[in-house]
Each structure stands twice: as C-alpha cells, then as structure tokens.
Amino acid sequence: MSHRIRIVGLADGLPSSESASFEVRADEHALCGMERLGRRGIPVGCRGGGCGVCKVQVVAGRYHTNKMSRDCVSSVEETQGYALACRLYPDTDLDIRVVGKMGRAFTKAELSPSQGGDSVTAGKSPAFDMSWRN
C-alpha cells in the first residue's frame, strides 16, 4: 500500500510543479519517501520533527502525524494542515505545498551578494551572509 504525494506550487530545486510527485509507502513518512526515491522539493533537515525546515501544508487529502516541535508548528497551524514532512504519514494521496526552507544564514558563495566594491572581496563574494546585522 502506498500513496502519491504531489507538491503543488514551485518548490526548492524543481523547475515546475508538474515534476514533483512521488510514492510514499504506508510505513514511511513523506520526507523519507521523497529521499528514498532520490526526489527533491522538500528541504531535508533533522528528520525528527525538531528543526522545522521540512514544513509543508497539506492542501488536499487525509493524513496523520507524529509529535512535532511546537516551535515549528503551532496548534493553530496544525488545524490548518501544516505539518513537518518528516512526521507526516499519508492516509490517502496528498497535495502539499512546501512552506519551510533551509535557512539563509550561510549561503553558497555564488549566491551571496558581493559586499560593495572592496577589492579584496570582489570576485570572491562572502560565503557568510551577515546582511541581517545591517
């Protein structure tokens, strides 16, 4: 027994919403299914319901969840279909929207904005995003 999970809307690393769907076995959570098949779309963090980067909102379908950190999913959000994909077990096929994202604290060098015209840093833009301090 397995259920199909479809990621609706644009998600991380996916060219279009059409390409994002995968089968999840009855004994595994949504994130595990995605990872096992080598698929992408939902950011992968701790896989333990603690860090929140794999947060999704279920927009169609039935499911159940294991305990999730309240720091990541509030009780109100829980009633609105929000869940962590690593604690999410589909009971039917599901449509989900990706909410969580990997923090931007440290960004890949090529994605980081260069800090001004400093000749030392020009051409090797900072790997560490400190823009939050400005």
Add this chain to the structure above:
Amino acid sequence: MALTGVLRPGHVALRVLDMEASIHHYTHVMGLLETARDDQGRVFLKAWDEHDHHSVVLRETDSAGMDYMGWRVDSNATLEKFAKDIEESGLASELSWVAADEHPQTGRRFRFTTSTGHVMELYAEKGKVGNGMPTLNPDIYPDGLKGMSPSRFDHCLLYGDDLDNTMKLFIEILGFTLTEQVIAGPDKLVISAFMTCSNKPHDVAFIRQPCKGKFHHASFLLDNWGEVLKAADLISRNRVSLDIGPTRHGITRGETIYFFDPSGNRNEVFSGGYISYPDRPVLTWTDDELGRAIFYHDRKLNEAFLSVVT
C-alpha cells in the same frame, strides 16, 4: 593544581519529543549509561569513562533543543567567586541559584543566561559514581559497552546573536581561551568562536546568527577514526537520521560524524584534535575558506549542516 576555575563541560540538558525513543537512541545506539530518573520524568545519563553521576539530561516536552549546559568548577569558593564576577560584569542575565539535589547527586548550581540566549550553569559538586572499573590497578575499559560508546561528553556548538559579549563572558570572566575563530568580510567580524577551559580545541563554540539560544550539536568523544567509522555503521544499522560524515574538520582537526537524535537534536561523535595550551596562537579562518574550515575533505559549505538547528 594547574587546571583551575572552570574544569569541564559537566552536563547538557536536552528537550526531547519522545522519551522512549530518546532513551533507545542515547543508550542502545550511542551507548550512554542511564544513571537515574527523577519524579519530573527526566532521565540522566553518562558516558562510560565519566566518573561524575551524569553528563546528559533528557526532558520530554513539546519542543526540541537545549535547556541548559552545566560546567563543573574546581571548588565552592570558585563557584561563589564566579557568581559574583558574573553579576558584576553585567554580561549575563537571569541570574539565579538552583538548589542542591535538583539534579541527583549534584550541589547547588549558579544559573545565568548568556547574551546569545543560552542558559549556562556552574556547579562545584556532583557525585562520583565511577567508570565501572576500580581506581586501583584498573583495566582500560569496562565490560559490556554498547553502541558507539563514547568516553565522555565533550562540547556543544551553539547559535546566537550577541557573540561579542558571550565571548567576553567566557574569556574575561570565566577564564576560557580562544583557540580558533572565523572572521568575515572587510570588517573582519568574528562570526564563530571556539573556546576552551582546558587543553582541548574547544569546550564550547558559538556561531553568530540572528537568533537566541539555538542548539547546533552536543558532541561526544571517541578514541580514533576507526570508531568514527563504526559509529557510521551503527547509524545506518539503527536507521538513525544522518547529517554528514564520516569526515574531517579543518577547524579543531576533529574526525567526525554528525547525526540527529529522534527529536532532531544534532549529535556528534568525533576523535582527534590537538592539545591547546593557553599560549597557543589563535587560529583564524576567513569566510571565503569556510568550506575547508568546516569540512576539510569536501571543502564546500553544507547548507543543512549550517542551517539546521533546534
């Protein structure tokens, strides 16, 4: 005695979502030893070669992360002096005393919150329960070790915003030594600090991030690279959530593997490093070399490793 003041990281208290799964992880997979449970349902554990009663405290609740980290100091006189010095420094907030025996076999603890939002404690007394071997003509390890069986709780890496005042507190008030740092940008802003109260590459490390009181990992010491590889086997065999490794750090030179407990708190087991005497020059890394600094083999930044915290 030559090593005085703060002796070592003595305990880390972690929040877990599922106590039963956590106990399985920390005892069966990691090989820590349960030493007590209290009437609040907290579970106390230690690594095999630690003589003190506990070094890990687990508390079941509805979030993950670190409640606090405790430091053993050399005497009650030192404890009182540090309490006074911390108060006068103005570098910490929410100062309080926790009564003796609030942790089993533990004396009173002086509790404070760093400017990065981390709750820290100092204490001078904790019961010695031994390492399973006599202190007279001992063997080298006891029978019956399970799992990864690290010999001790070693350090934590923590995320918070006001790194400057936290560094000041640890270095100027508590007598820690800065061993390594990461600097960023033309202003050479210190974005990460590795500090020791002893001879280790670090007893605690911080990364500057726009948050308060976040927990990156608690780390436990193994003997050698072979044991790190064996830990990797045990991680797969027990279907533990792997973060990254086995690999090597540039910073601290540790041979390492990272994984998550069942509530998403990151653990590390590692070996290696170096001896750091207080007069050893500080090693400095720049942010454009951060990939090699963090993972010496991969030499590139790993988003999940750097961004996922509890």
